[in-house]
Amino acid sequence: MTNEKKIGLDKAYHDFYQIGIIDQHASLDILDKIVSADFMGYGTARDEEVHSIDQLKQMIIRQRRQSVGIDMQFSIVPVLRKFTSEETTAVYVDDITIVLNTGDTPFELAVRFTAVFEYAATQWKVVHMHASVPGQNEGETDTWGIDEWKRRNAELEKQVVEKTADLKIKNRELEIEAALERVRSVANAMQSSDDLLDVITIVGQQLEKLGLQFDSTNFRINVGEKDWDLWIYAKWLDAPRQWYVPYIDHPYFTTKEVAGEVSTMVFSKQDRDSFNQYLTELKLIEIPDDATMAASQKEYFDSGKGFAWSIATGKKVSLNIANSQAKPYTEEENALLMRFTIAFEQAYTRFLDLQKAEAQAKEAQIEAALEKIRSRSLAMHRSDELKEVIIEVLRKLEELGVAMENKSAIICLYQEGSKEFEQWVASPEHSSAHMVRATFFDSKIHNDIWDARNNGTDFYAKSYTVEEKNAMFQFFFDHPDLGSIPENEKNWLRERQYYELACAFEKHSAVMIANFTAELLDSGVHEILKRFGKVFEQAYIRFLDLQKAEAQAKEAQIEAALEKVRSRSLAMRKSEELKEVVATVFEKMNELHFLTDGGVSIVTEFKQFEYAAHWVKADSVGAPVLVKFPHNQNAVPTDFMLAKSNGTPFYSK
Numbered sequence: 001m002t003n004e005k006k007i008g009l010d011k012a013y014h015d016f017y018q019i020g021i022i023d024q025h026a027s028l029d030i031l032d033k034i035v036s037a038d039f040m041g042y043g044t045a046r047d048e049e050v051h052s053i054d055q056l057k058q059m060i061i062r063q064r065r066q067s068v069g070i071d072m073q074f075s076i077v078p079v080l081r082k083f084t085s086e087e088t089t090a091v092y093v094d095d096i097t098i099v100l101n102t103g104d105t106p107f108e109l110a111v112r113f114t115a116v117f118e119y120a121a122t123q124w125k126v127v128h129m130h131a132s133v134p135g136q137n138e139g140e141t142d143t144w145g146i147d148e149w150k151r152r153n154a155e156l157e158k159q160v161v162e163k164t165a166d167l168k169i170k171n172r173e174l175e176i177e178a179a180l181e182r183v184r185s186v187a188n189a190m191q192s193s194d195d196l197l198d199v200i201t202i203v204g205q206q207l208e209k210l211g212l213q214f215d216s217t218n219f220r221i222n223v224g225e226k227d228w229d230l231w232i233y234a235k236w237l238d239a240p241r242q243w244y245v246p247y248i249d250h251p252y253f254t255t256k257e258v259a260g261e262v263s264t265m266v267f268s269k270q271d272r273d274s275f276n277q278y279l280t281e282l283k284l285i286e287i288p289d290d291a292t293m294a295a296s297q298k299e300y301f302d303s304g305k306g307f308a309w310s311i312a313t314g315k316k317v318s319l320n321i322a323n324s325q326a327k328p329y330t331e332e333e334n335a336l337l338m339r340f341t342i343a344f345e346q347a348y349t350r351f352l353d354l355q356k357a358e359a360q361a362k363e364a365q366i367e368a369a370l371e372k373i374r375s376r377s378l379a380m381h382r383s384d385e386l387k388e389v390i391i392e393v394l395r396k397l398e399e400l401g402v403a404m405e406n407k408s409a410i411i412c413l414y415q416e417g418s419k420e421f422e423q424w425v426a427s428p429e430h431s432s433a434h435m436v437r438a439t440f441f442d443s444k445i446h447n448d449i450w451d452a453r454n455n456g457t458d459f460y461a462k463s464y465t466v467e468e469k470n471a472m473f474q475f476f477f478d479h480p481d482l483g484s485i486p487e488n489e490k491n492w493l494r495e496r497q498y499y500e501l502a503c504a505f506e507k508h509s510a511v512m513i514a515n516f517t518a519e520l521l522d523s524g525v526h527e528i529l530k531r532f533g534k535v536f537e538q539a540y541i542r543f544l545d546l547q548k549a550e551a552q553a554k555e556a557q558i559e560a561a562l563e564k565v566r567s568r569s570l571a572m573r574k575s576e577e578l579k580e581v582v583a584t585v586f587e588k589m590n591e592l593h594f595l596t597d598g599g600v601s602i603v604t605e606f607k608q609f610e611y612a613a614h615w616v617k618a619d620s621v622g623a624p625v626l627v628k629f630p631h632n633q634n635a636v637p638t639d640f641m642l643a644k645s646n647g648t649p650f651y652s653k
Contacts, residue, residue, distance in 0.1 A: 001087050005119070009090055012117060012124040020056075020129075021096070021113070022074055024064050028057045034125055036118065041129035044111060073099040079112075090117040090124070105153070110134060176336060179206035180343050187347030193355040197231070199347045200240045203340055204233035207321065212333055218320040219344060223257050223313060243284050250275055257313040262334040264310045266326050272307040310334050312341040317348050362400075366528060369396035370535045377539030383547040389539050390424045391433050393511065393532060402513060402525050406496075410512040411536065414453070441475050444468040445501065453505050459530055461502040461521065469499035502526060504533030509540045554592075561588035578604065579615055579624035586617035586624075601627075606644060612637060 001009075012034045019026045035053050042049055043059050050056045080093035096111040116128040186202045189195070204217050216234035226247040233240045247253055251271050255263055279285045306326035312319045312334065319341040321329065329337070376392045379385075390411050397409040413422040419440035424433045440450060445464055452460040473493050477485065500515040502525065511533040515521055568584045571577075586600040599618025604626075606612050611631060617624040629637040643651040 001083070005087070008122075009117060009119075009124045012126065013092055013115065016115060016126050016129075017076075020060055024067055028060060031057060033123075036125040036127040039127055039129075042131065044131045044133050069102070071101040075099075088119045090119075091115075092117070107153070176210065176339065179210055180339060182206055183340070183343045183347065187343075187350055190347070190350055190354060193351055193358055195354075196347070196351045197240050199344065199351075200231050200233055203319075203344055204240070207337075207340065210336065212321060212329075212336070213323055213325075213327070214321040215324050216322050218318075218322075219348075220318045220320065221316070221348065223259075223316060223318050226253070241284075243279075245279070245282065245284070248278060250278070255309075255311055257311060257318050259313050259315055260338075262310055262312045262338055264328055264334065265308070266328055267307040267309075269306045269326075272324065310337055312338040314341045314345040317341065317345050319344055362524075365400060366531065369400060370531060372396060373532075373535050373539060377535075377542050380539075380542060380546060383543055383550055386540070386543045387424075387433060387435075389536070389543075393536050393539075394424075394433065397511075397513075397528075397532065400528060402528055406516045407521075408514045408516075410514060412510045412512065413540065414508055414510070416508070419450075436476065436479055438476075438479060443472045443475065445472045449501070449503060449510075452503065453510070457505060459502075459504050459526060461500065461526065463498070463500045463520070466497055466499070469496065470494055502529055504529040506533050506537035506540075508544070509533070509537050511536055558592060561592060564588055578602075579617075579626075582615040582617050582624040606641075612641060612644075 015030055015034050019028060019030055031053055035056060037053065039053055039056060040051050041056065043063075048059055050059055075097040077095045077097075078092075079095055080091060082091040083089065092115045094113045096113050098109040098111060099106055100109060110133060112132045114128075114130040115126055117124045118127045183199065183202055183206060186195075187199050190199065200219055203219075207214065207217060215236070216232055218228075218230045218232050220228060220230040222229040228243070228245040228247075230245070231240050231242050251265075251267055252275050255265050257263060276285065305324065307322055307324060308326045308328050309320055309322035310329045310333070319337055321337060373389065373392055373396060377389050380389065393411060394409045402409070408425060411424040413424070415421070421438060421440075423436045423438065425436075440446060445468055448462060449460070473490075477490055496516040498516055498518045500520055501512060502515070502521050503510050503512045504526075511529055513521060513525065513529060565581065565584050565588060568581050572581065582600065582602050585602065589600055599616055599621070601614040601616045604613050604615060605628075611628045614627050614629060615624050616627050631637050631641045639653060640651065
């Protein structure tokens, strides 16, 4: 191909590309020179088909209109340059990349462009063109595929949004399930019923981590009852606490609990404040002053909006979350609360199983302790062995955790028709027990004990002030039997700020626990005291029976001794045989353990203000001897003669 002919082809190719594609402002009149009259071609849109120069111009005009406001950058890569052997026909194929920027995200349009040129009358003209894109555009109104791109981009964005939303839902579900699994894990790790507090804590923490906003969450375990028995986890409490809240006429108590459902309520600030005042009266909360109030407490107690709560109810328990902003919880949050309620109910079921097992083990331990006391009481053969039974009772109370460092066990023995009593307190190591024999004295604590016993009360428990406690202990400190108590122990007792007394009364005895801690004795301790009281009463009855039998045996022994003395007296034939009677009296008194290192004397002659004649027998004297003691020799005969002259039937000094 000649150089002139090649230059003409390149110019026709360049002008056609410039006018038809690249230069949006080039004059269309040039097409009349470089396009054949019988031109036919296809555009990028599905319906862009032209059969004349005029139709080609119209197509280019439409494209230019659609390009207004669009920044386009072109990149052309030749694909094919082919000529016929006569060099009268040329086929040009190019890959064109158009970057379109509509103000949104730029996108690329790939176009495959084919142009066919014919050479006639010394000039190259375009006889055919074909522009195609990978995804065929829908019509002549979207030559550049912008609308199609936008549609696809919008569809893609929609898919991304949907996928993102789905991913968020799945991630949220994974987050929730992980939180629930943590609750289940702590629940399954429970080894004792006390570990339920760990479950309550983890539930509260996980609800917070999942974004629920609340001031408190309650775990109620007596669904369907008017009173509330619950645990509370709250920002303004240092640790979860168990509360028992008796029913009152208040809007809070109007919330319905239906198994498997979530109930929601919103209350006024007045309702909330009045209920807080009720909790204060129950000593369940203490509203702090501004000086000591933590930020979380201040926010809770000073908030002026009210109270909103949701209660998710299971079969046995309900879970409640509440906020002081009076902001109702969403359906999603309520559904989440229900799922945690189900998880907590499973934990509570395990708690009940542990509690039952602990109760059975405790019952076995209590029964074993009571049986030990019964066995020891049945093994008593002498009344003086009661002390050992008392020590056993006090030791077993400590083994059961009822009596310990700050909780002392006491046993009182009462005499019917008398205000005298014996009080037994075990030593710290329970190797011995101290007994105080005292009589009723006027003090608040003793008055209450005495009134309860006289009124036939089988159990009594009450807390006392420091002053009331110290008044009672001062009496014991002044008692001669307790004079040896170290001063540091006395001070310890005086300094205790709490004193609670629990007493299990029986007919002849009482088993008591003196509690010096702020934590009141629970009903379980009360029941143990009652059972110990009954068992010890049986032991004490056996003691009384032994005491009675010993008294009868002693009486028989005394009577036999007296009979021996009578017999010897009646057998006297001469006055000097009196010394043998004296010897018999001495012998029998020794047998009855009346004598230690002393002796026996029998006064046979008495002259007032002169002397008294004594027949004397002692271990240091072989046979009884007659001794006359002057009345004024010393105080002993003087006091003796004075008592005799006054007609005193019995004298001891």
